[in-house]
Amino acid sequence: MHTLNLDSEEHLSPTYAGRSFSHDIPKYRLPTEGVVAEAAYQLIHDELNLDGNPALNLASFVTSWMEPQADRLAAETLAKNLIDQDEYPQSEVIHQRVVSMIGRLFHAPAHQRPTGTATIGSSEAIMLAMLAHKRTWQRRREAAGLAADRPNMVMGADVHTCWEKFARYFEVEARVVPMEEGRYTIGAEEVEPLLDERTIAVAGLLGTTFTGQMDDLRSIDALLTRVATEPGWQIPLHIDAASGGFIVPFARPEEEWDFRLPSVRSINVSNHKFGLVYPGMGTVIFRDASDLPEELVFHINYLGGDMPNYSLNFSRPSSSVILQYFAFLRLGRSGYEQIVATVLENAQALAKKLGAIDGLGLLTDGSEFPIVALRASDPLATDLTQLSHLLRERGWIVPAYTLPPNAEHITVLRMVVKENFSRDMVDMLAHDVGVSMRNLAQGSRPHRARRRPVC
Ligand SMILES: Cc1ncc(COP(=O)(O)O)c(C=O)c1O
Structure with a gap:
């Protein structure tokens, strides 16, 4: 839900040196004139670059990659x-x-x-x-x-x-x-x-x-x-x-x-x-x-x-x-079995590496579901929300949130390991978590935890 913006007369001022655009485009009002399709595409495509990278999004369970034939x-x-x-x-x-x-x-x-x-x-x-x-x-x-x-x-x-x-x-x-x-x-x-x-x-x-x-x-x-x-x-x-x-x-x-x-x-x-x-x-x-x-x-x-x-x-x-x-025809039962086995292996590999980092403890180890949840060994010493923000600076999207009542005093960091998360990425993420934990130990400001995980 969004409150409608009926006041703003803000405009998008496209670049490309006027190659495709001869005028500004209003942000909150239906433009009087249209632009050519390629120009509209480029404008929106460029703006969406500000979104996170789905391949680095460990917050979401939702599929972010399919084969070109599926596309x-x-x-x-x-x-x-x-x-x-x-x-x-x-x-x-x-x-x-x-x-x-x-x-x-x-x-x-x-x-x-x-x-x-x-x-x-x-x-x-x-x-x-x-x-x-x-x-x-x-x-x-x-x-x-x-x-x-x-x-x-x-x-x-x-x-x-x-x-x-x-x-x-x-x-x-x-x-x-x-x-x-x-x-x-x-x-x-x-x-x-x-x-x-x-x-x-x-x-x-x-x-x-x-x-x-x-x-x-x-x-x-x-x-x-x-x-x-x-x-x-x-x-x-x-x-x-x-x-x-x-x-x-x-x-x-x-x-x-x-x-x-x-x-x-x-x-x-x-x-x-x-x-x-x-x-x-x-x-x-x-x-x-x-x-x-x-x-x-x-x-x-x-x-x-x-x-x-x-x-x-x-x-x-x-x-x-x-x-x-x-996906059913393409993979069959054996294809799903293989993918599920791989994501579980990768999740466990990630859990093992993260669990070995000083200051972090495992809540789930990726063996039942390809989900790794961590909590701070000492929540007063380690702010997981801040760890999540530091990881975001590297591009990783890893949410920190509080558990539901009556466990809301516990903040967890949760990662969903999906098909497109390779073992190489496991190593890179574990490395970046280690570095961020060391940076955290050197002191930074606390953030408020999210109340709810992303799905
Ligand atoms: C256990 C559970 N139930 C329901 C939902 C809602 O699913 P959807 O996003 O498909 O509506 C989620 C989303 O993560 C979930 O994890």
């Missing part, structure tokens, strides 16, 4: 609106293939009617899943002649902001398990006291945004399976696999976190993270069509044909779905 497909499909299923039927066929492949990867049961859709990211996927669980709960309560107001959901303080957003936007009480020193995830023990007959769902994380750790999903599943024997206590477990959904199936396929756990009714994943496609792509999968009340599915016919649609928005380019299909 070509992206350009070819940007103009196709995914919602226009009748006009672009083959894109829709590919959409269905992609969702099916992901459902199979997550062990969607063939004897049920699994269903799913691509979304713009995990945030939309989570909101769609939780809206469905809320409506299912309301209808069940109404059918039993019980009050269907004051729904709640249970989650750890380790969740991404989008969960709080859902609670606030869609009026569901968020019952949040706080974190504590040494425990940055949740399990059945913490969840059980917060459950009641008004709980619409429990959130379980396959890789938290803060530390990349995993909630104890098996214990939460066992708890929900046990309480489901009580009338009216059929509480679904939703797995937020935003970052882990394309890691665990390839790194530890035997690990049961998905639809193999009986109380898991829905799962989201961010394809634009380790699904290895550019931003703008997530997926939600429901165990069975009955988990998605039919009244929430809109049937649109004014573009021709009958198009079932479950989304928060309407139009979107089909390119991200097509790119996911490209």
